[in-house]
Amino acid sequence: REGRAWLEAALAADRGADPVVRARARNGLANLTWTQGDLVAGAAYQEEALPLFRAAGDRRGAAWALNDLANITSERGDHAGAIAMYEESLALSREMGAEWEIACALHNLGIAANQAGDQDRAAALFDDVLVRWVDLGDEVARARSLDAAAHVARRRGDLDRALALAAQVRSLHARADFA
Numbered sequence: 001r002e003g004r005a006w007l008e009a010a011l012a013a014d015r016g017a018d019p020v021v022r023a024r025a026r027n028g029l030a031n032l033t034w035t036q037g038d039l040v041a042g043a044a045y046q047e048e049a050l051p052l053f054r055a056a057g058d059r060r061g062a063a064w065a066l067n068d069l070a071n072i073t074s075e076r077g078d079h080a081g082a083i084a085m086y087e088e089s090l091a092l093s094r095e096m097g098a099e100w101e102i103a104c105a106l107h108n109l110g111i112a113a114n115q116a117g118d119q120d121r122a123a124a125l126f127d128d129v130l131v132r133w134v135d136l137g138d139e140v141a142r143a144r145s146l147d148a149a150a151h152v153a154r155r156r157g158d159l160d161r162a163l164a165l166a167a168q169v170r171s172l173h174a175r176a177d178f179a
Helices: 002-012 019-035 039-056 059-075 079-096 099-115 119-136 139-155 159-175
Strands: none
Touching: 002 019, 019 039, 019 059, 039 059, 059 079, 059 099, 079 099, 099 119, 099 139, 119 139, 139 159
């Protein structure tokens, strides 16, 4: 709550700060408010951040704002809207060759596809992102994607695959220092 109050005060006192700084502040405030469960404010701040990133030519910032806005949109139940935003975030990330951001967008797109009932697409997205996490060496993100892929496999009725993926998650957790 304190971070939210400070950012809101800083934005209210904004006296012509650099547009990217203002966009990052709004993006951070959007994520804080979303984490607090205030989806309306989170979406509003993210919708303010996105055009500022775009106007400044900050494609990485725009990709993250789209991704974060899609998270909120998905949580509000608009999976089709979230998918469109994740796809735009993914396209920007691919244009930049930003591998970690590509992987994040693929992971989130897989979750949204699963929530929208398209388990075949979700499975294909997770197959792609799991290889990327290995290449990037991010075992925490890999564990999250393995867990999400296990849920997709279960929804598809492939219980053997779901169990195999869950076993990989357990293995990663057992040898790594994360929860």
